Amino acid sequence: MKYYSTNGKAPLATLQKAVVKGLAEDKGLYMPQSIKPLPQSFFGNIQNLSFQEIAYQVADCFFGEDVEADALRKIVYDTLSFDVPAVRVKDNIFSLELFHGPTLAFKDVGARFMARLLQYFIRDLKDSKDLKEVNVLVATSGDTGSAVANGFLGVEGIHVYVLYPKGKVSPIQECQFTTLGQNITAIEVDGVFDDCQALVKSAFIDKDLNEHMLLTSANSINVARFLPQSFYYFYAYAQLKKLGLADNVVACVPSGNFGNICSALFGKRMGLPINRFIAANNENDVFYYYLQTGSYYPKRSVQTIANAMDVGDPSNFARIFDLYHHSHAAICADISGATYTDEEIAQTMRGCLAETGYQLDPHGACGYRALQEGLREGEVGFFLETAHPAKFKQVVDDICGTDIEIPARLQAFMKGEKQSVSMSKDFASFKAYLMSL
Ligand SMILES: *Cc1c(COP(=O)(O)O)cnc(C)c1O
Numbered sequence: 001m002k003y004y005s006t007n008g009k010a011p012l013a014t015l016q017k018a019v020v021k022g023l024a025e026d027k028g029l030y031m032p033q034s035i036k037p038l039p040q041s042f043f044g045n046i047q048n049l050s051f052q053e054i055a056y057q058v059a060d061c062f063f064g065e066d067v068e069a070d071a072l073r074k075i076v077y078d079t080l081s082f083d084v085p086a087v088r089v090k091d092n093i094f095s096l097e098l099f100h101g102p103t104l105a106f107k108d109v110g111a112r113f114m115a116r117l118l119q120y121f122i123r124d125l126k127d128s129k130d131l132k133e134v135n136v137l138v139a140t141s142g143d144t145g146s147a148v149a150n151g152f153l154g155v156e157g158i159h160v161y162v163l164y165p166k167g168k169v170s171p172i173q174e175c176q177f178t179t180l181g182q183n184i185t186a187i188e189v190d191g192v193f194d195d196c197q198a199l200v201k202s203a204f205i206d207k208d209l210n211e212h213m214l215l216t217s218a219n220s221i222n223v224a225r226f227l228p229q230s231f232y233y234f235y236a237y238a239q240l241k242k243l244g245l246a247d248n249v250v251a252c253v254p255s256g257n258f259g260n261i262c263s264a265l266f267g268k269r270m271g272l273p274i275n276r277f278i279a280a281n282n283e284n285d286v287f288y289y290y291l292q293t294g295s296y297y298p299k300r301s302v303q304t305i306a307n308a309m310d311v312g313d314p315s316n317f318a319r320i321f322d323l324y325h326h327s328h329a330a331i332c333a334d335i336s337g338a339t340y341t342d343e344e345i346a347q348t349m350r351g352c353l354a355e356t357g358y359q360l361d362p363h364g365a366c367g368y369r370a371l372q373e374g375l376r377e378g379e380v381g382f383f384l385e386t387a388h389p390a391k392f393k394q395v396v397d398d399i400c401g402t403d404i405e406i407p408a409r410l411q412a413f414m415k416g417e418k419q420s421v422s423m424s425k426d427f428a429s430f431k432a433y434l435m436s437l
Pocket of ligand 1: 220
């Protein structure tokens, strides 16, 4: 399978190049040249398959031409070492719990898959060329850093640099990537998430840097991170089908950089019978505004209590735009939007807990509320519970008056000592730092 750039000015790339380079030469995002549909027989029997088997069949459509079957199966099975249950919260609303992985957020899926695929390709490169170390640069608004850092921790031949906005990630999130050591370096940037993302993007197109070191990205712009996220939409459908509730399904995705919902839209192209999608936003409402008006105006992100969604210029908008051939009408036919203030998010968390006993995190709360407000007669909806509420313990406890328990695997991170490099948001100093390595 070949990959083209959303900007249309870069040569077609192999999967290996798309994964190792991350971003195309023209700054566009890679897209697979074709999206293979899965056969009807697969959907007919999907409720009887395991998560791992479903995921392997989906992965085969994207990666089967480029990765040997045995290796791909192993990558998929190793990646999905945890369950993603669809839990009924009330009536026709389900929570797809994506927080049972090592860092308690959905990004574990893409990050673990990418680490394994990159390792596979590096082995390949080592045979053919002189390989320097591969350097993974990743900007994080909170959860990406921990998922990527943990996904790559101790992987030979790869060094990870995590850029995060100073003072804008929760202490629990921060310790998940600043205490690891080994092949992980945390870089604390004096700015917001968009500044971190801009530094990473500039590094990829800087000629000197690219001559100096082999750079790749593990943000959701990387095809190896975002495509595997489609796995759990198929599995959610399978679980609803098993309950006889899959005739009219709505998926609601709390969205920031729009990688997660974008992978769901790829799933639909492969035949996944999800009727429609809702993109739930916090106050960072650039996409919501686009749906209403047809105009896309990136903005500076504002800080909210759902901080992993504080994105003012979502990277994957370019992919959604491309997937729908730039048609606003076609996008609106599949996706609707919602946007919530911090106060609305807080009300939703308290209301849901009182009414159902289910503890939402601030991101999942946006998804739950959008379903509650937007689900129509006869529809069954699932929202993505994108992170465990304990990752945002202070905020959650303050809002709900609770003292939620911190899972043991999260506590383990909090015992480590913080190590990080401080950086200003201007590219010259970041470049100088990388050049000195
Ligand atoms: C990253 C993240 C999101 C946003 O996902 P995108 O793919 O960037 O849209 C939502 N919730 C949590 C908890 C996250 O970590």
